[in-house]
Amino acid sequence: MCGIFGFSLVRDLNASDIDIGLQQLNSLSHRGPDGQGHASFDEQGVFIGHCRLAIIDTSKRASQPMSRDRFTIAHNGEIYNFVELREILEKKGVKFTTDSDTEVLINAWRNNGVDCLKELDGMFSFALFDGEVTNLVTDPFGEKPLYLLQHDEGVYYASEPAALIKLFGLKFEPTEFDLAAFLTLGFIPAPETGFKNLQQVEPGSHIVITDGKITRTTRYWTPVEPVVPGGRPKPVSESQIDIINEALIESLKVRLRSDVPMSIFLSSGVDSTLIAAIAAKEFSTDIPAITVGFAETSVHDESASASAIAKYLGLNHEVIHGDRTGGADALDLLLSLYGCANDNVTAIPSFDMASAVRNSATVALSGMGGDELFYGYNKYQFFYEHNSILSSPRSLRAVARWFSKVSHRMTAADSLRRSRQWTYANYKNVGIWDLLESVSSLDKWGDEFFSGYEQSQYVAARHFDLTHVLPGSYIPAIERSSMRVALEVRTPFLNRNLLSAVDQLDPRSVVGFGQKSVARRILNRYVPDHLIPAVKRGFIYPLDQIIESQMISPQIPGIGNDLIIDSMDRRQQGKGRELFVRMLVLDRLMAAN
Template structure:
């Protein structure tokens, strides 16, 4: 796990100053405190910060190929590198190191871009081919590892693992993209389709970019996708056996490291399953780390202790006070772009705890997206059944009218919020799902925006991206389409961004075995009843894990990391909430209606409404944009 950076001139190959690459890498030192390197040639420069995990003494980067014709910088891990190395050796390749980096180089030289199909892992890397005078940028299938690309004022492009690396360049223009602000308010994060700055973009998950000096910069190409279009024909017992085999393979392949390794353990189904399979594969006790809260309603630590005792792990736990609001400013610095998933705070806390004991930690992320584990999947599947009964010509006027006159009751659990359900049923499945998973509704955003910002945004709606993904998804059912959107949009933009930045901020490598691409591809072929049955998500996963875990772990209500932001915004952060409407950096942008922001803050602080989610978004937008402007 590392940080990478580079500059490439398409067109005239101008010299690249090594000091520019060094500045970019210095901004990424937290991703790789164990070593650094820079390499330049006419028209190109590559830089690397290393976090040593495998082949500790060898594999320095930037790394040349054995014949000196290609140069690599790489962030991530290739879990099948030993098998791939043996295959390449049989084809005549020779290796000088014992790590996975040199295997990528040899695979590129043998197969070109097709080498990506053979790589099992999480990665973002750049290869410069000195013979062909081309640069090859690639990102893993699901977007576990990030890669930002910027257009610089001198006509070159720069790339880096985080926007910090790009912000180190004075040539970077820092004009905020209003469409990214619209996206952020809708979702709480800036998705992979754009960045907060107009001239910076992200290489999309499962995509690569191949460019030469003597050609215009081409568009990235997709090299992987997941399909829900086919269905496995085996019986439940055979599917359960295959699932368990794939989960075991995914976990054990991610236990390869030359440094101490452990796991995050929340006590939920996913992290507990990973720990169970680690314990089965390990002769020594597994190191586990969990965070608890000193507010009973937020605390899951008892469940984590139960699993730790069950598998005799070397358990490390820490109780976090809800007064951890003081970390909010640090959070803005870690994420660069505005990021409003409040569970980033406990994720940072558990990463910090883990780093005191291990250098690599396995997590349970990804199972909810792949196996329909979110409550929203249950609601969406039920609504899709209702939509299938009534044609849209009847459904839209009927449910739309009922929803319009039904009283609003956001404080109730969703099954009792008939207004939201009725209005959702009036929409098609894609539109309804996009609005259900959003943080701030289109109506709320319209009330907050100033007229000037509405003109800058134009007719763009953030929901369009999710609606398009679902309508064009390789899927058979509405549930399939929703999960496809989760895997392609919400997973990389929110969950994986959260874990990558929080873990790398403390120089910890996080690995996600439940996002092994073979496991995800298998999950997409499961019949719907094997994913969601009787209102129970991850049905087949829970069935397979009953031999390891008790029912009170497998079937207890899903909780997840919770942060008491509503209390913070009425207490220690109340002043900052009030300042958003006047006196803050954000208030000077003229993007928002100050009176609307003031009403939100005062209603929340007085306890007349819970506006914590949108106020938290505005606070993180304020801190994120102000930080970009200051650098």
């Protein structure tokens, strides 16, 4: 887990270029406090810089950038299955001089080129120069960020957007589509960022840069939507549960590899408890657990339940109270962490938690991704239960919406707006569509953006979460907050083999027999059912302090004053709270121009 900054120019490097590279690399030092290094290839116009957070083989011999023959790499992240890959390479005669996963990665590329990406289990973004071209690669789920900018002088890239925004003096100038996307979703889907020419590299991407220009961009992996078979759904069998359990155990096994201390982020929910339980029961680990509590706020405090779970598993447990960063300070922190438009305030308690953990650990395990894997969100249940009407033609949806409004079922009424492709966005913004309808280009953006979602709504929504929301909102909330204090967070649920095992099941069998029934059945093998809450509550930061700290209407070019005033009036009501936070984020970003 580290930070990288580099560029490939259309001309030779000079001393000023290298100075710029080192300055911007230093701005990422919070991601890698254990050392910095760079490699420059003057005639090829290539600079590669790296800030190191030492996790696997902490010795100086594993420092980066690392070179083997004509190949040089700067790697941010972890290759979890590096031990198994190393054994394969050694049988082919490859010699190693370190115990690091980065040396395994560079040798895998030397031997198999881009095909090695098929075998990697990890979270990573890396830049690899082979003497002729620079390869930029991101991991399948988008766990490790990478931003790039095509400039007249060449292509620049960095682990965080702030380095590129500062270097080029970029202004936040979102298009109408960017504004429509952010106000609807709470983030701007990759590759767009709202900053001109600045792109976020999409998950599972391979980009080739030749002589300072992007010459090829491909997606080497994207999740496949599972197919809903015919006939009646059946409960998942015990043998099928065994397969998924084993895949999860294998995923966690390789994510426990570390040469530095570890911790576990523990709530009282199914996902983090399952990770903690398998770590304790299958591997007899004594990794301490930590929980954020929200005393005297509107958010449910899970610390007591989490303590009971930790006690049962025999884990040392610490509770920190998430009241350290609030009000205007919380909004400032949010903008500082992301650097781009993102309304996910989970980053704030995550930062508090990471700061506490970092005193005793460098790596933490998280349950992130479990809801996407096991169809755990409430919306999946809603979409499944109402799938027939949600999947109906627009004319029938209009009739059903009228009946829903008459019977005061507003969630159903708002979910039936427009065509079926809009269902996800409709559900996310229940109660505020009368405000969003005035957003310029909203219909044009949404009709284009959601056009490919033709599957059953619970399957389409889960696919949208995996491909857009997870890498665009949820992962950045954890990644940016933890890496601000140089804490590496690992997510055992984000594993291609595990996802494939779940997707072999009939989706109706996963979602239709109780919320997160598959995960709960696995968890019941380790933890008594009475310790696990029956209702999903989620990990939510209290918005009250942020909202109450803003008494002046935001000023946002491109958004009508009536919408801003109305959002101000509704800032304490339901989804109006989230919309108002989005307004505040836009206001701050534009004020910085």
